[in-house]
Amino acid sequence: MGNVDESWKSIEGGVAAPKGFYAVGVQAGIKYKDKYDVALVFSQVQAQAAGVYTRNLVKAHPLYLTQRHLHDGLAQAIVINSGNANACVGESGDQVALAMAEVVAMYTAIPVEDVLVASTGVIGVEMPIERVLNGIRTASAELLGDMVKGIRGQKDTTDDGAHRAALAIMTTDTTVKEHAYEFPCSQGGVITIGGMAKGSGMIHPNMGTMLGFLTTDASIPSAELQRILRETVDESFNMVTVDGDTSTNDMVLFLANGASGMTLSGEDLLNFEKMVKMICTQLAQDIARDGEGASKFMEVMVSGAKTKDDARKIARSICGSSLVKTALFGEDANWGRIFTAAGYAGAEFDPQKVDIFLGDLVVAQAGRGVAFSEEKAKEILQFKDVHINLNLHLGEECATAWGCDLTHEYVTINGSYRT
């Protein structure tokens, strides 16, 4: 994550932390009672907007709508529901996504094209339309109330609206994933960035829906925002999601409303990019750490690669290997599985040059096992966070991926998800 400036400050407020942003979460009863399941994120003014989407050929209905509404690089609201993916249900799915956007637009008096929609949950089941629209009405009304307070200067960033929004996008997640930071601008003011995410089923990272939402009060054109988002997602969210193996609903959206009055350039822009990357990395790690049934978190760093792409492929291949994951669960220093997963990653390397480390313990050198203390290995593997490092000794490129172990609990959770 590079050098984090000491003047950067972690703050409360999640996606509502940046000036002019509001967020709420409500309980609409889409799938479960007593669970927040509709979130609304709103900017007081039209914002520059960027988005990245699943590469799965099978795409959920809201994804098409959001892509269309983002075409002009402008948006003002994001409405999200959990409990139903609104995917693979035919034309009614498109109608539901549109209706969700229309309710927000009507209540908040903005063009429907400025409303983005995201969903997560079970695929192929019709959305309980009345419940979700009622939830959106409630959320919109609450948000308008908050906004009136905000305009009166009574906006309370310690309010739990953003927190409830972060709760509302969760499915099998067990932890809320939200972060907000601010940094001082060279022009004298402060720029704030907020973010929230959800990720489930990440123990087999290639299929659980991953959603991420970022907000900032910096002023930045949508094309620039899109570039930063794309680059950042590749090194953060996409390093817990195997490339091309994304779900039908994955998306990450970023709104920049310029309410700080600060236009980004020079060092400020660099700081902004670094901070976006830091927040996305934290959210990505949160997702890996909260993998379904996970008892351990793993960070795999591959260095000495000829190309960045090779490093990424190998790091992700190791993180995604069921046999590495179960060995991690069993606290077994089975480096042969790590090496094997590297070998089928489709990346270029010379097996005879590879060093493998568990934490700071070398377990293989120049492609072959070395005598190592099983006791020390056991000690390292007993930690909740396990670091695996590979040095390919071929070049200068490196990459990091995050994952978790594969446990009995994962099988239990996923053996009965739909029913």
Next chain:
Amino acid sequence: MGNVDESWKSIEGGVAAPKGFYAVGVQAGIKYKDKYDVALVFSQVQAQAAGVYTRNLVKAHPLYLTQRHLHDGLAQAIVINSGNANACVGESGDQVALAMAEVVAMYTAIPVEDVLVASTGVIGVEMPIERVLNGIRTASAELLGDMVKGIRGQKDTTDDGAHRAALAIMTTDTTVKEHAYEFPCSQGGVITIGGMAKGSGMIHPNMGTMLGFLTTDASIPSAELQRILRETVDESFNMVTVDGDTSTNDMVLFLANGASGMTLSGEDLLNFEKMVKMICTQLAQDIARDGEGASKFMEVMVSGAKTKDDARKIARSICGSSLVKTALFGEDANWGRIFTAAGYAGAEFDPQKVDIFLGDLVVAQAGRGVAFSEEKAKEILQFKDVHINLNLHLGEECATAWGCDLTHEYVTINGSYRT
């Protein structure tokens, strides 16, 4: 598997069923006591030989030796051990593989270049050299005794030597995988084909070692044998092993010693190819069925694809999906996961045309869910064998893949494999 001729006959004897082949299995104590762990397959005369190997960049030591010894398309013996993969241990691994071949060559008085070697087991641990070589000496001695009986016309194909060989190549396998068939040749005689295989960890099919060994007394040049083996493996063993995701030790070898006196051509050659495919398909299904911790077997058939490659990619992607596997374990008709796995397979199709069937029950049509009887779905999913069919309605190509469910038992087995 096409039209199986009624004149084809399933027989006893496994890889030793074809004329002039012998096989034994012994207990060498490589990793466990009281387990067969060294197998020797031997042809009375030098045989035409073919092989296909892992595409993993990290390759086990015996693989290099076997490739070298097979370079001339000729071989006479195959020695296999389980309990140690002889992989990633440096130069000593090459020396061990060579020593294994040398002991066979010395005892059976054949050139060392005609001995092929395969290993399966834990990676990165030195082979207990004395134990494996002693085992090979015992196996060679026993085999010579059998051969003497054979030359005297006392060869007993119901002898359990081949069965013990099939036991000796197993690791976490719970069932022996061997088949033998004969068919009448148009020239008046009979041609016999035998096969055995091992496959473990196949629940995540891309990493467990898969070994297959085939024998026949047909007379066929090695180049032709290689073509048939390559084509067959692609549609059998490789359909339980995700492409490019093979282990460090995978290989399939085929010896044809011509002892039947029958040279293959015309219809006989076609029958031969069909029978090889049938045996390999049965062995592949055996492997899927015996996946680590598996409680269910799944067959995924994709039809209506534009290209064979598309059909194969989708079928394998579904079989390899952890979420499909856990849904199968939970007997949950979660067709959204099946569709999602198709979507990220990297194949071309139109999501809006896809029909999905569980057994004969349609669960999605034209890319969207249809109302189906949950009761009927439950009934289908309660069977030990579950059939999933996708019709892409794009073309004429189809492919079938095999897999199994992902269970608690899988996690237990693989959480403590090495230790």
